[in-house]
Amino acid sequence: MTTETLYPVPAEWAARAKIDSAGYTRRTELAATDPDMFWRDEAQRLDWIAPFTRVKNTSFNESDFGIKWFEDGTLNVSANCIDRHAARNPAAIAILWEGDDPAESRAISYGELLEEVCRFANVLKGQGIAKGDRVTIYLPMIPEAAVAMLACARIGAIHSVVFGGFSPDSLASRIEDCDSKLVITADEGCRGGKRVTLKGNVDAALRHVHCAGVTSVIVVRRTGGAIAMQPDRDIWYHDAIAEAAVDCPPEPMNAEDPLFILYTSGSTGKPKGVLHTSGGYLLWAAMTHDYIFDYRPGEVFWCAADIGWVTGHTYIVYGALANGATTLMFEGIPNYPDFSRFWDIVDKHQVNIFYAAPTALRALMREGDTPVTRTSRASLRLLGSVGEPINPDAWEWYHRVVGERRCPIVDTWWQTETGGAMISPLPGATALKPGSASTPLFGVLPEIVDADGVVLDGAASGNLVIADSWPGQMRTIWNDHARFFQTYFTTYPGKYFTGDGCRRDPDGYYWITGRVDDVINVSGHRMGTAEVESALVAHGKVAEAAVVGMPHDIKGQGIYAFVTLNAHEVGDAALRAELVRWVRTEIGPIATPDAIQFAPALPKTRSGKIMRRILRKIAEGDFSSFGDTSTLADPGVVDVLVAGRADAV
Numbered sequence: 001m002t003t004e005t006l007y008p009v010p011a012e013w014a015a016r017a018k019i020d021s022a023g024y025t026r027r028t029e030l031a032a033t034d035p036d037m038f039w040r041d042e043a044q045r046l047d048w049i050a051p052f053t054r055v056k057n058t059s060f061n062e063s064d065f066g067i068k069w070f071e072d073g074t075l076n077v078s079a080n081c082i083d084r085h086a087a088r089n090p091a092a093i094a095i096l097w098e099g100d101d102p103a104e105s106r107a108i109s110y111g112e113l114l115e116e117v118c119r120f121a122n123v124l125k126g127q128g129i130a131k132g133d134r135v136t137i138y139l140p141m142i143p144e145a146a147v148a149m150l151a152c153a154r155i156g157a158i159h160s161v162v163f164g165g166f167s168p169d170s171l172a173s174r175i176e177d178c179d180s181k182l183v184i185t186a187d188e189g190c191r192g193g194k195r196v197t198l199k200g201n202v203d204a205a206l207r208h209v210h211c212a213g214v215t216s217v218i219v220v221r222r223t224g225g226a227i228a229m230q231p232d233r234d235i236w237y238h239d240a241i242a243e244a245a246v247d248c249p250p251e252p253m254n255a256e257d258p259l260f261i262l263y264t265s266g267s268t269g270k271p272k273g274v275l276h277t278s279g280g281y282l283l284w285a286a287m288t289h290d291y292i293f294d295y296r297p298g299e300v301f302w303c304a305a306d307i308g309w310v311t312g313h314t315y316i317v318y319g320a321l322a323n324g325a326t327t328l329m330f331e332g333i334p335n336y337p338d339f340s341r342f343w344d345i346v347d348k349h350q351v352n353i354f355y356a357a358p359t360a361l362r363a364l365m366r367e368g369d370t371p372v373t374r375t376s377r378a379s380l381r382l383l384g385s386v387g388e389p390i391n392p393d394a395w396e397w398y399h400r401v402v403g404e405r406r407c408p409i410v411d412t413w414w415q416t417e418t419g420g421a422m423i424s425p426l427p428g429a430t431a432l433k434p435g436s437a438s439t440p441l442f443g444v445l446p447e448i449v450d451a452d453g454v455v456l457d458g459a460a461s462g463n464l465v466i467a468d469s470w471p472g473q474m475r476t477i478w479n480d481h482a483r484f485f486q487t488y489f490t491t492y493p494g495k496y497f498t499g500d501g502c503r504r505d506p507d508g509y510y511w512i513t514g515r516v517d518d519v520i521n522v523s524g525h526r527m528g529t530a531e532v533e534s535a536l537v538a539h540g541k542v543a544e545a546a547v548v549g550m551p552h553d554i555k556g557q558g559i560y561a562f563v564t565l566n567a568h569e570v571g572d573a574a575l576r577a578e579l580v581r582w583v584r585t586e587i588g589p590i591a592t593p594d595a596i597q598f599a600p601a602l603p604k605t606r607s608g609k610i611m612r613r614i615l616r617k618i619a620e621g622d623f624s625s626f627g628d629t630s631t632l633a634d635p636g637v638v639d640v641l642v643a644g645r646a647d648a649v
């Protein structure tokens with residue numbers, strides 16, 4: 001056992017908590033003994049157009065596989081996120097927007113948000129978008145991104161948000177996979193004082209033959225930069241919205257009607273279109289936002305993720321707005337104009353709850369305490385972490401320096417697939433251990449299993465599975481239900497396999513140890529090693545590539561590529577730089593390799609399988625424990641790779 005610090009629930013939190021430790025136990029028991037009653041009760045936090053009669057209808061078994069929650073209820077997600085709050089208090093601020101340039105900010109009330117979303121929903125209808133159609137959103141972090149998502153939800157269109165850092169090729173494959181009819185973008189984005197091409201990337205993506213289904217492109221003017229507009233296809237957002245009617249009744253949606261698709265990386269093949277539905281997802285987003293962040297009316301909640309990732313979907317947009325919160329949306333980056341930016345924003349907008357990824361915290365921690373301590377941060381009362389394991393050092397720094405030991409930290413473990421947080425402390429109920437996501441939320445049934453699927457009790461290490469369904473669970477992979485079942489429910493039949501390794505300590509706390517599949521986590525972004533490999537081999541000089549994660553101080557994991565060149569090609573610094581550029585254009589800057597090692601050959605078994613275990617060790621610089629290499633076709637390859645590592649890093 002490691003010796004770990006235990007931070008008890010602060011007395012003032014225990015005293016006024018929404019959920020204290022007795023409440024946590026009571027709810028956990030109720031969710032286990034009478035899930036129908038428990039979820040029926042929780043679902044009352046949403047406004048239903050037609051109430052549901054059936055709560056749960058789920059099975060993880062092949063014979064009757066299916067996941068349905070509240071299946072005969074109807075509701076509208078945008079009405080839950082806007083109308084009911086606008087009706088009560090139209091002047092309350094829904095979105096506080098902070099621009100990349102500290103001189104720019106906007107506050108949008110629930111009343112204004114309602115009007116803008118209705119207008120834009122009518123614009124979409126005018127472009128022929130109807131219930132069930134797919135709409136791709138490729139926008140920077142501006143309020144129009146939330147407006148676009150909510151306008152889709154209002155009319156029942158399915159949005160697919162693509163992160164603005166993805167290349168035209170990546171964008172094209174995501175447009176093509178879900179057969180989008182319409183793309184919403186901006187002229188350019190602003191990040192760290194630089195401009196980011198967006199409309200130009202959409203144009204390039206749409207030149208792709210397979211994107212023929214896109215009939216219109218709506219363009220938000222963000223920078224006024226020069227772009228080409230194609231008259232029969234492209235429309236300015238502001239012109240269209242000015243002419244649109246302000247009245248747009250929300251479309252009644254079945255609880256199981258799709259809300260959005262979000263592409264995420266898996267261990268094999270192309271990115272998967274994770275599909276979330278309306279009722280269960282929104283309930284999960286709202287409930288977890290409420291309990292984990294202990295949100296109180298009037299407070300400012302800031303989730304510093306991008307809406308291109310699930311964290312932005314669930315906590316910047318759906319969870320926060322379903323609860324009538326003021327959600328802060330930040331366009332820029334943590335170190336522009338300087339390393340105090342996050343904390344300056346906290347002071348400027350009086351942020352109460354701050355939620356970010358460990359990679360950002362590690363980058364800030366490296367700059368020392370002064371950029372933090374020169375700010376006040378007196379408004380902060382709760383901190384959160386998401387996206388990857390937070391190392392205890394970074395946790396302690398976050399707690400001591402940022403939160404001045406006054407703010408609990410909620411380390412929330414979850415995935416694109418889970419819709420919202422699954423394992424997390426509740427700030428008024430859970431004593432904290434730095435580095436542990438602590439204990440499951442009510443109704444979440446994690447188990448630790450060994451390689452054979454045997455369930456391990458008590459303190460144990462193994463793979464993390466979830467034994468039964470929860471409302472926020474993904475329902476399918478777009479267009480590939482067989483792959484959905486195959487990916488998540490066949491490794492350990494009857495259980496959802498997370499892809500994460502995990503340890504449970506004697507106190508029942510869960511410690512996520514990272515992915516056990518070929519997915520790496522770079523700066524909190526999921527990346528399939530197979531995606532980077534296929535980008536590399538698409539280059540004319542590359543014969544073969546194997547990509548693994550390597551430890552990285554700031555990013556958590558970096559990308560280490562072993563590349564075998566075609567005969568007669570020379571692996572020099574120029575080619576290394578060219579390959580880095582190549583991957584950036586093929587996938588996007590988030591996939592930039594940190595190290596490229598030219599390898600005359602890769603360590604393969606006699607059956608031709610690359611032994612990644614060995615490559616991971618070499619990437620780590622750990623040459624002491626390669627384990628059994630006797631099954632390698634040519635064990636001599638390993639020495640060559642060890643000798644060649646020095647040139648790569």
Ligand code: 6R9
Pocket residue numbers: 264309310311385386387388389390411412413414415416417437498499500512514515521524525526
């Ligand atoms: C929300 C999100 C999911 C993967 C997941 C795990 C890692 C996320 C974590 C964490 C340790 C945490 N992960 N939160 N690991 N502690 N608090 O990040 O979704 O992009 O799909 O990534 O991220 O490995 O399996 P997604």
